[in-house]
Amino acid sequence: MGLETTNGFTPRDEEVAELLTDIGIKRNVARVLVFLTNNGEATSREIERGTDLRQPEVSIAMRYLKECNWIDVRESKSESKGRPVKIYNLSRSISEIVDTIENEKMIEARHQLDLIQKMRDCISTR
Numbered sequence: 319m320g321l322e323t324t325n326g327f328t329p330r331d332e333e334v335a336e337l338l339t340d341i342g343i344k345r346n347v348a349r350v351l352v353f354l355t356n357n358g359e360a361t362s363r364e365i366e367r368g369t370d371l372r373q374p375e376v377s378i379a380m381r382y383l384k385e386c387n388w389i390d391v392r393e394s395k396s397e398s399k400g401r402p403v404k405i406y407n408l409s410r411s412i413s414e415i416v417d418t419i420e421n422e423k424m425i426e427a428r429h430q431l432d433l434i435q436k437m438r439d440c441i442s443t444r
Contacts, residue, residue: 326370331356341419346371346379351408351415354389359407380406388415 327335331352338348349369354360357368365376383389383406390409393402408415 326368327352338419341423343419344379344382346375347382350376350379350383351388351412354406354408355412359405361403361405365406386418 327349335345335348335352338351339345343351346369349371350365353365353368357364360368362373362376362380365371365380366373369376371379380389380391384391388408388410389406392405394405396403410418
């Protein structure tokens with residue numbers, strides 16, 4: 319499993335998370351991606367501690383990552399009675415995830431440029 323105690327993000331981790339945020343990934347998702355890249359698999363609690371996010375923020379980030387098919391989830395029986403613990407890990411490498419983000423951004427940019435060209439066409443026909 320992941321680390322029980324974490325030493326927080328390094329300056330490099332912060333930089334990577336900030337770059338992901340700058341290209342349009344939500345801050346919480348970016349922090350979880352960086353954490354899972356560095357730590358392999360982890361529980362929600364470990365992610366909370368390692369990313370300095372609250373439980374609801376981690377849950378929202380995990381929901382997004384699951385929708386993108388970027389994480390795998392498995393359950394492990396808790397040592398105490400109660401719910402099984404969910405353990406998360408990336409289902410794709412960070413390089414593949416960045417490639418996916420890049421492709422989405424390229425499609426968005428092409429769409430925006432097409433709209434600008436349509437606007438130019440409309441303006442020039444007046």
